[in-house]
Amino acid sequence: MSGRAENGAARAVCLVFGAREVDEPDADGASTYCQFEKDWDAQLEQCGRLAGERGYQPAGSCVISVAQPTLPRLLEWADDPGCEVVLVASARILGRIRKTWPDWGQVVERLGAAGARVETVPYEEPSYPGEELTRP
Secondary structure, eight states: OOOOOTTSOOEEEEEEEEOTTTOOOOTTSOOSSOHHHHOHHHHHHHHHHHHHHHTOEEEEEEEEESSOOOHHHHHHHHHOOSSSEEEESOHHHHHHHHHHOTTHHHHHHHHHHTTOEEEEOOSOOOOOTTOOOOOO
């Protein structure tokens, strides 16, 4: 299903790092994941902004849980992502994906074989009240 849009623009899908359904505060009350990792709408907004600026044709999104997704499902999606570009909402989130999903290398290989590449949104992540992040 990969292929360019009728106007010749690359099609882009946003890969959402879905943390909101699994986050539990630890004993100190600190969360494992930051608000941006739990804010699917904000991730989609960042990806949509970049897609617009680069002239990509939006082709939907794929929300994958931060809990290691089932490999067959993820690889099946990677074999036919329906796009040429897979957008990840930030470099920090891409780093979390690499650390959290040991099979990420296989996913990238399959995406490449399907004609898609992964791009990271270069914008600064939004800030949330009461949250301080260490910026890369």
